[in-house]
Every structure is written in C-alpha cells, then in structure tokens.
Amino acid sequence: MIDIILAILSSIGALSILFASIGILRMPDFYLRLSVTVKASTLGVGLLLICAAIMFPDVSVTTKAIAIIFFLIITAPIAAHMIGRSAYFTGTPLWKDTVIDELAGMYNKETHELESKEEEAENPANEGPNIAKSEEETE
Amino acid sequence: MIKYFLMNLLLSGIWVALTGSMYYTNFLFGFMLGFFVLWIMNRTETDQRYFYRVPKIISFIFYFLYEVFRANIQVAFDVVTPKYFFKPGIVKYPLNASTDFEINLLTTMLSLTPGTLILDISEDKKTIYIHVMYLTDPETFVRQTKTGLERRLLAILR
Numbered sequence: 656m657i658d659i660i661l662a663i664l665s666s667i668g669a670l671s672i673l674f675a676s677i678g679i680l681r682m683p684d685f686y687l688r689l690s691v692t693v694k695a696s697t698l699g700v701g702l703l704l705i706c707a708a709i710m711f712p713d714v715s716v717t718t719k720a721i722a723i724i725f726f727l728i729i730t731a732p733i734a735a736h737m738i739g740r741s742a743y744f745t746g747t748p749l750w751k752d753t754v755i756d757e758l759a760g761m762y763n764k765e766t767h768e769l770e771s772k773e774e775e776a777e778n779p780a781n782e783g784p785n786i787a788k789s790e791e792e793t794e
Numbered sequence: 795m796i797k798y799f800l801m802n803l804l805l806s807g808i809w810v811a812l813t814g815s816m817y818y819t820n821f822l823f824g825f826m827l828g829f830f831v832l833w834i835m836n837r838t839e840t841d842q843r844y845f846y847r848v849p850k851i852i853s854f855i856f857y858f859l860y861e862v863f864r865a866n867i868q869v870a871f872d873v874v875t876p877k878y879f880f881k882p883g884i885v886k887y888p889l890n891a892s893t894d895f896e897i898n899l900l901t902t903m904l905s906l907t908p909g910t911l912i913l914d915i916s917e918d919k920k921t922i923y924i925h926v927m928y929l930t931d932p933e934t935f936v937r938q939t940k941t942g943l944e945r946r947l948l949a950i951l952r
C-alpha cells in the first residue's frame with residue numbers, strides 16, 4: 656500500500672521537474688520561463704521530499720523534510736519576484752502575443768518608485784509597453 | 795482564540811506523552827482528539843471563533859493544493875504539446891489585504907500557483923502587478939482571484 660503511494664507521489668514529482676526543464680527550452684519569453692520553472696520545481700522537490708519522509712519512518716528525517724519544504728515555500732516566490740522585477744526594470748521584452756501590459760510606464764526611472772494610480776504615472780520616462788515585435792527578440 | 799490553541803496543543807502533548815510514540819501522525823491524532831474535547835466542553839461559550847477557524851484552515855489547505863495541481867497539469871499540457879495556448883499579460887490587481895502579513899501570505903500563495911507571477915508591489919501597498927499566463931480578460935481574472943483565493947485567505951486571517 657505504502658509502496659503504491661510512494662510510486663505515485665515520486666512519479667508526479669519527477670514528471671513535474673521534467674516538464675519544468677522542458678519548459679525552459681520551449682517557452683517563448685523570459686517571464687514565461689521563470690513562471691513555469693519556479694512553481695513546477697517547487698512542487699516536484701516538495702513531493703520527492705514527502706516521499707523521503709514517508710519512506711524512512713524516523714523522526715529526524717521527517718523533521719528535516721518538513722523544514723526543507725517550509726523554507727522552500729517561503730523563499731522560492733521571493734526569488735521569482737526579485738528576478739522578475741529586475742528583468743522588467745532592465746527592459747527585457749515581453750512575448751509578441753502578450754495581451755496587455757498594465758505595468759508599462761508606472762515606474763519612476765530615477766527613484767525606482769512604483770505608482771499605483773493612472774494619473775500620477777505621467778512622468779517623462781513614460782514609454783509604451785515593452786512588447787517584442789518578433790520571435791527573435793525573446794529567444 | 796490563542797487560549798484555545800494553546801490548550802489544544804497542551805492536550806495533544808499529553809496524548810503523545812501518554813501513548814509514548816513520537817510520530818507526527820500520533821501528534822495529529824492527539825490534536826484532533828483535543829480539538830473534539832475542547833469543542834464539546836465549550837459548547838455554551840459565546841466565543842466560538844476558534845472552532846470555526848480550524849476547519850476553515852484545513853479546507854483552505856486542500857483548496858490550495860487542488861489549485862496548484864490543476865494549474866500544474868494545465869501548464870504541463872501546454873509545455874509538451876506543440877501549439878501555444880496561453881495569452882500572457884501583466885495585470886494590475888487592487889489589494890483588499892492591508893497589513894504586511896496578509897500581503898505576504900497572499901503574494902506567496904499567488905506566486906506558488908502556476909501561471910501567475912508577482913512582478914512588483916506599489917509603494918503605498920495598494921496594488922500588485924501580476925504576470926498571468928492564461929489571461930482571457932483582466933476584469934475576469936481580478937474578480938476570480940478576489941472571490942476565490944483572497945476571500946478565503948482573509949476569512950481565515952480576520
């Protein structure tokens with residue numbers, strides 16, 4: 656019974672890590688690559704650690720697995736947020752089929768402050784949305 | 795509220811000490827027993843918030859896991875099939891959550907659901923900018939998240 660649960664959980668974990676790595680190759684722009692990678696790898700590593708915790712009925716193994724999952728869940732979104740923010744700030748273009756970009760022109764380029772209202776965003780550094788025109792720009 | 799939680803922890807500690815096996819399953823079973831005992835003993839009290847909140851937290855955890863799996867399967871299907879189905883976009887999302895702790899939990903939950911990625915939070919902590927993979931319409935996305943994840947999260951925290 657436990658063997659079947661372990662097999663199912665570890666297969667799902669390994670498959671999600673595999674799909675994340677295929678996603679790095681296949682996704683058309685930087686933000687989608689980041690979006691696919693961070694979450695799927697968190698889920699995959701978490702499931703594999705849960706398998707390890709079930710496999711070894713030892714208190715120290717279970718404690719370490721729970722601690723690693725906890726810190727992974729806390730830190731992975733922050734890393735993704737910081738990487739995405741700096742990528743947007745340095746002008747990495749979005750994919751050419753991007754529907755809408757409501758963040759365009761909201762940054763104050765000198766002070767790095769982010770506005771939340773429409774009318775305050777009328778600063779001189781206000782350019783259009785940074786969407787790529789062709790496939791080659793986001794390769 | 796805190797008093798009931800501490801009493802519940804104490805009861806589960808007593809259960810673990812009496813049964814003498816130090817496993818998490820045993821601790822969880824003791825916690826459930828303690829919750830049941832406390833619930834029976836405090837039936838006539840006016841402050842019943844703790845007994846509503848614990849089932850809500852458990853159901854929220856299952857809801858979140860279900861969302862993560864559903865969205866992961868969608869993204870995995872998109873990765874392995876040759877055609878792209880997604881329509882990405884950056885959406886401005888007005889926050890209902892006000893304190894730092896609520897915003898932190900909400901953004902962590904949103905970042906862990908595949909398809910959404912937090913790009914930035916404005917200086918006055920009123921809006922966040924989300925990069926969404928499957929965007930049909932910005933208003934629909936904002937309404938779905940408001941009535942789904944954020945409402946459930948704030949119902950637990952407040």
